[in-house]
Amino acid sequence: MGRVDDMASEEDSKKQRISKYIDENLKQVFSDLVDDDMPDQIVDLLSVLRAQDQERNTKK
Amino acid sequence: MSNLDPKDELVTHLPALRAFALSLTRNRATADDMMQDTVLKAWSNMSKFQPGTNMRAWLFTILRNNFYTSRRKLNREVADIDNVYAEKLAVKPEHDGRLQMMDFKQAFDQLPDEHREALILVGANGFSYEDAGNMCGVATGTMKSRVSRARNKLSELLSLEDDEALELTDAATMAVVGSPRMPST
Numbered sequence A: 001m002g003r004v005d006d007m008a009s010e011e012d013s014k015k016q017r018i019s020k021y022i023d024e025n026l027k028q029v030f031s032d033l034v035d036d037d038m039p040d041q042i043v044d045l046l047s048v049l050r051a052q053d054q055e056r057n058t059k060k
Numbered sequence B: 001m002s003n004l005d006p007k008d009e010l011v012t013h014l015p016a017l018r019a020f021a022l023s024l025t026r027n028r029a030t031a032d033d034m035m036q037d038t039v040l041k042a043w044s045n046m047s048k049f050q051p052g053t054n055m056r057a058w059l060f061t062i063l064r065n066n067f068y069t070s071r072r073k074l075n076r077e078v079a080d081i082d083n084v085y086a087e088k089l090a091v092k093p094e095h096d097g098r099l100q101m102m103d104f105k106q107a108f109d110q111l112p113d114e115h116r117e118a119l120i121l122v123g124a125n126g127f128s129y130e131d132a133g134n135m136c137g138v139a140t141g142t143m144k145s146r147v148s149r150a151r152n153k154l155s156e157l158l159s160l161e162d163d164e165a166l167e168l169t170d171a172a173t174m175a176v177v178g179s180p181r182m183p184s185t
Helices: A002-034 A040-059 B006-025 B028-044 B055-074 B084-090 B097-109 B113-124 B129-136 B140-157 B163-177
Strands: none
Touching: A002 B006, A002 B097, A002 B113, A002 B140, A040 B006, A040 B028, B006 B028, B006 B055, B006 B113, B028 B055, B055 B129, B097 B140, B113 B129, B113 B140, B129 B140
16 A cells, blocks of 8 residues: 555656746746837837826816 | 836837747747837827836736737737757756756747746746736636646646656756845746
8 A cells, every 4th residue: 555655756856847847948938028128119009108198187 | 116207118128028029929020120119109199198007017018918919910829939948958058957947948949839938927027827817818817827827737748746856857957046136036
């Protein structure tokens, strides 16, 4: 019985290691993408939206 | 809860939002279009955002809904994939973990959209199964099942069940992931 428990425990430990490995790689992949430069079209869009808000507030 | 003006807070989430868009679409042009739509929608509907709730989750939800709606409209079963990940790899320093990271990214790319999304939300962003389920409009159990199946598929693609392979990838991963920028907790 103890041997069966040991095997189950080893299997759980291996699954945990695999999950940890996968999650660490996922975080690395995501982190690399977060570091990507923001595209000009988004930066420009934000400028336009801010300007529109400002214009609206001035008119009020 | 953030003390920032919601529109200022939105800007702080944009790098993560873009990373999520790139993970989903795997194509820069499509990701940027999705992002532009999401920013426009969020900005013009900011009054609907409930302060005290998770803005990142709200933004991710808008983006993923855009993505799936657009994909249904275009009826595109096969994504138009560019080399988003490979480009990032090209600027990384040479080290033992490089090949394994490439393998990982290629394996990740082979997962269905719903599984990639589940792993990115739960595994990379740390959302709870419940929150990720709400964001994707599915039950918590369904989200758990997607994450589990996605991990099993990655494990199979990377032969991680093989003890020797896991030993090798563990060492290589620590070379890549165990940097000060990304502590392995």
